[in-house]
Amino acid sequence: MATDYGHPTRTGFPGDSPAERRHLLPPALRAPFAARTWSEFGYILLSLPIATFTFVFAVTALSLGAGLLVTFIGIPVLAAGLAGLRGFGAMERMRARSLLRLEVGDPDPVRPKKSGGMAWIGAVLKSGASWRTVLYSFLHFPWAIFSFVVAVTFWTVGWGLLTYPLWQWVFPMYTGQDGIQLYGDETHSVYLNSPLEIAATALIGLLVTLATPWLIRSLTMVDRLMVTGLLGPSLLASRVVELESDRGVVVDTAAADLRRIERNLHDGAQARLVSLAMDLGLAKEKLREDPQAAARMVDEAHGEVKIALQELRDLARGIHPAVLTDRGLDAALSAVASRCTVPVTVDVDLDRRPAPAIEGIAYFTASELLQNISKHSGASRAMVDVWRTSDRLLLQITDDGVGGAEVTAGSGLAGLAERMDAVDGILVVDSPRGGPTTVTAELPWRG
Template sequence: MSDHTDTPPPPARFAYGRHTWKEVAHLLADLPCALAGFLYAVATVAIGVGLSVTVIGLPLLALGLAGARGIARAERARARKLLGVRIDEPSRLPRRDGFFPWLWAQLKDPVAWRSQLYGFVRLPWGVLTFALTTVSLLVLWPVLPFLARGLANADRGMVRGLLSPSDELERRIAELESDRGVVVDTAAADLRRIERDLHDGAQARLVALAMGLGLAKEKLLDDPEAAAAMVDEAHGEVKLALQELRDLARGIHPAVLTDRGLDAALSAVSARCTVPVKVSVDLAERPAAAIEGIAYFTVSELLQNVSKHSRARSAAVEVWRTKDRLMLQVRDDGVGGARLDGAGTGMAGLAERLGAVDGVFVVDSPEGGPTVITAELPWRDRALDTPRGPAGDPARRRARDGARGR
């Protein structure tokens, strides 16, 4: 979506400037464009509604509404080129699987219906503007700049009123659709990472362990010493496999975060950083588990960047709450130069993840340092995650379900 603002023309005066000629060109083109739009609107709506009692009527109407969006896009481009009207493009309809969901989405599309309405009301206005502009060019040419400005302003209002996104809701829908794609892609990437880590790490060690124990079993009677050595080696493989599984589980959701919250979990993360890290968590209560997890992994990845790229001598992590926002800040005294698009830093990925939950991610890292990265997340109370009271208590619920045989 575009975020441009309108470019206001200079005040009209008794002279023919570039803006005046653009407005005159737009007004003269109103009639042919309005005629084409009117004929399209009448034909598609009349045919679609007239044949709605048949099987093909509604699909034809839906196709006509989809085409109306294209005509409106062309009108917005014409207004942008000649009148300086820069408005956001309405969000696209979400993709629907199946014919009937697609049909229903097209038939209830408010953007398309407003575009058709624009086609209906434009014809009389196009006739009027064409006639007045043509007469003014022949007879009233001294006041044409003022007349053209007035008519063009009416055109501007019509484009903004009927061809702009209806309200913030459409903008918000487009943002949520984009955020949903980010969440889906992130979840798929995390799943592939877990599968790869299991396949290359713990799974390979467990396969080798099974083979080693099988060989030790065969040698148990014939060569007890060799069998004992194989069992010792298998014992070492078990320890390594357990450590890899613990590391993998920590990467999914560390137990210390679940049991003790952000303060303890971030202290554990900072202890693994290659530079001294001071951790300060000022929270009177814990946020919702999902928000807490995002905060943990954000700080964890930022501290990994400090270890790998910053060449810092010290770092600090601060976490606090401001009204309905959870604030995070990671600072280091390194060389700076961190960017959201920096290769290999993962900053852009962090920004996308936070943006998907209405978060904000700000990087302040001039060359030479220091680097200050601030993130904020929406605060959700942990109480909303688990219902309270006797019926909602997890232990009571498990006991109740067990008594019911579930």
């Protein structure tokens, strides 16, 4: 297993760069000036005209196409309208990608089974992505109006009240009144004109201004959900892609295991057996000339046989240990823990055994993690816990080593995470620098 312990590398998350770490103000106070806030606010501003045009286009295209269905021309008009809406959907994905930093894949393209215009029309009409775009245009229009009104109102009111001490002088100079009028009738009028009232107005404006970025973020969260759910790939298509990727991981892992077994056989037991055959041949030739030398050679060959048998047992254990098949995870993990250079406590709480494939993945995951602890962690003790929660099998390994373990590309932990993902499992690593390290693997039960 690759070395996964050490100094953590920098990531691209907010707050990691030196410029962000030098900020004296907390994020809540910087939010009104943050690029993300203004980018999301710009998205909301653009949504209103775009959603209005898309809604009008969708209603017109569907109404015209449905009205002309009594004639042949209605079907191509409807298909052309759906194709146009698919183009608007591509534009919306691009806009979400640039302003909301939302990475959403493209839906399945239109694939007519035959060449020709009618085949293309049929493919467009049968495409679920086309009709999801229609639904998006209907749902996004009222939401765009609501989010535009709310965001613009809060943003302008917040900044207007916050800067009120700077422009309050406009009222007495140009309107003949003392300030913003809160109440007025024939006998009484209330204006914001005293220093205390002006300060309170600015304070309220500050609170509204600080809260508006989080309100805008909440509004755009709905946009993210709509773009992802209606303009991205369907759940079925995403699942097919995921399964294809998982199948590739499984095939690559199986091929790597076969290469490892072949290499171990070639470099280990096979080479030792070839050497053993040569030694026995020499011993046979010397049997009559020098029986004592032949006996020594046979004795050495006997020792080589024992080593070869041990290597074959280790290789078989690496493929699938017999103790796992016969006695389950408790006994198999106890055997692995006994070979670890660090004292390991094993606690397996299972009322019955999971599926053999899941049991094997859990065993080899624990085995690799314990090997990693032995080689790189510098720990003085470790603990292995296995239990079942509902329909999930959980495996947790903890050590008190130096920490700094990471799921980076090419590392052993990344390989384990890929194996977990191939069976809808999850690998979570919590390893701050200085320790302790906790690795939790969650697998489907499938018993």
